[in-house]
Amino acid sequence: MTRINVAVAGASGYAGGEVLRLLLGHPDVTIGALTGGSNAGENFGRLQPHLVPLADRTLEATTPEVLAGHDVVFLGLPHGASAEVAAALGDDVVVIDCGADFRLTDPAAWERFYGSPHAGSWPYGMPELAAQRGQLRGAKRIAVPGCYPTVSTLTAAPAVAAGLVEPNLVVVAASGTSGAGKAAKTNLLGSEVMGNASAYGVGGVHRHTPEIIQNLNLLTEEKVRVSFTPLLVPMPRGILATVTGKLTGPLSTDEAYEVYSQAYADEPFVTVLPQGMWPQTKSVLGSNSVHLQVAVDEEAGQLIAVGAVDNLAKGTGGAAVQCMNLALGLDESAGLTTIGLAP
Numbered sequence: 001m002t003r004i005n006v007a008v009a010g011a012s013g014y015a016g017g018e019v020l021r022l023l024l025g026h027p028d029v030t031i032g033a034l035t036g037g038s039n040a041g042e043n044f045g046r047l048q049p050h051l052v053p054l055a056d057r058t059l060e061a062t063t064p065e066v067l068a069g070h071d072v073v074f075l076g077l078p079h080g081a082s083a084e085v086a087a088a089l090g091d092d093v094v095v096i097d098c099g100a101d102f103r104l105t106d107p108a109a110w111e112r113f114y115g116s117p118h119a120g121s122w123p124y125g126m127p128e129l130a131a132q133r134g135q136l137r138g139a140k141r142i143a144v145p146g147c148y149p150t151v152s153t154l155t156a157a158p159a160v161a162a163g164l165v166e167p168n169l170v171v172v173a174a175s176g177t178s179g180a181g182k183a184a185k186t187n188l189l190g191s192e193v194m195g196n197a198s199a200y201g202v203g204g205v206h207r208h209t210p211e212i213i214q215n216l217n218l219l220t221e222e223k224v225r226v227s228f229t230p231l232l233v234p235m236p237r238g239i240l241a242t243v244t245g246k247l248t249g250p251l252s253t254d255e256a257y258e259v260y261s262q263a264y265a266d267e268p269f270v271t272v273l274p275q276g277m278w279p280q281t282k283s284v285l286g287s288n289s290v291h292l293q294v295a296v297d298e299e300a301g302q303l304i305a306v307g308a309v310d311n312l313a314k315g316t317g318g319a320a321v322q323c324m325n326l327a328l329g330l331d332e333s334a335g336l337t338t339i340g341l342a343p
């Protein structure tokens with residue numbers, strides 16, 4: 001088969017680096033241009049030392065000319081930068097955006113949470129959600145989900161779709177620091193993060209809230225409400241999310257478990273763990289998997305589901321590669337693993 005020539009914009013960042021780590025193990029891909037912003041002109045090996053086969057490359061500027069001539073272009077750029085770059089790429093090129101620019105379908109929700117004009121929406125890169133897989137096959141433009149929306153949506157989806165809970169959910173999710181990107185920020189200094197856990201974006205203001213709601217609204221006729229609270233915890237990668245919802249009727253843990261197991265029985269990257277085992281981030285690090293478990297708290301009348309994901313893998317780079325595979329008609333799992341890195 002002809003090899004697929006791929007460029008990565010934002011190659012010096014965390015998302016771009018993870019896309020490249022996975023593409024280096026992909027059987028059908030040749031890696032073309034690597035572009036960035038402030039580090040353009042730097043030796044790539046110094047920017048991403050773990051990507052040894054690319055050590056002799058140079059990071060180039062992100063321009064239409066440099067990105068031209070590739071079959072697939074991944075964008076790992078800050079919010080707001082993708083639209084302009086994508087507009088300069090031909091309709092025949094597959095563009096896979098790891099940023100948020102094209103995720104939301106509602107312009108009002110975009111403007112409220114991102115404070116800029118809405119660029120539009122593209123097919124949403126979560127094959128496991130509703131009819132998304134069909135829309136991703138052959139797609140030329142794909143918006144990869146955010147990391148919190150990935151784990152929150154997949155953790156909540158079976159309960160919402162089956163009407164096990166009222167459509168009024170509480171999501172609390174703890175993320176590692178790579179979720180915030182590689183650019184220097186004071187609150188991400190080692191001395192601020194080590195030995196510390198903190199909440200941020202509390203009170204319905206985090207920009208992933210409308211994305212989670214948009215996803216879950218695909219699964220029920222009722223209007224979904226989500227109260228989302230993110231936490232920053234001292235680990236480089238991973239998110240652990242808990243989703244809590246009020247039961248709509250009598251339900252046992254066994255019955256809830258059966259609903260979750262059935263919902264994901266055919267999904268290669270979603271594992272409902274054996275009953276009694278609870279997700280932990282270290283089991284999914286480096287893998288494209290989401291691990292899930294569910295329980296019913298009968299006294300409190302609540303269903304609690306817990307999910308773990310690697311924010312850089314299934315939460316971004318892995319999902320992006322999975323989407324590329326679908327768009328190009330390749331094996332959906334090519335270049336991806338379900339085996340985590342532990343301890």
Ligand SMILES: NC(=O)C1=CN([C@@H]2O[C@H](COP(=O)(O)OP(=O)(O)OC[C@H]3O[C@@H](n4cnc5c(N)ncnc54)[C@H](OP(=O)(O)O)[C@@H]3O)[C@@H](O)[C@H]2O)C=CC1
Nearest residue numbers: 010012013014015036037038039076099179181182183316
């Ligand atoms: N980190 C994560 O867990 C996740 C990230 N994402 C999304 O992926 C995207 C990238 O995030 P992340 O990798 O974490 O961020 P980083 O800060 O780690 O990387 C940003 C990248 O974009 C480049 N860049 C910055 N500004 C410009 C510009 N004006 N023009 C061209 N290139 C530019 C940087 O280049 P240089 O080094 O040269 O400055 C760098 O390569 C974001 O949209 C983010 O929301 C999505 C899900 C999860």
Ligand SMILES: CC(=O)N[C@@H](CCC(=O)OP(=O)(O)O)C(=O)O
Nearest residue numbers: 099100146147148175176179180
């Ligand atoms: C820990 C941390 O700061 N996380 C980021 C989420 C990053 C991400 O996945 O989402 P986007 O692709 O939408 O940027 C945050 O809370 O903004």
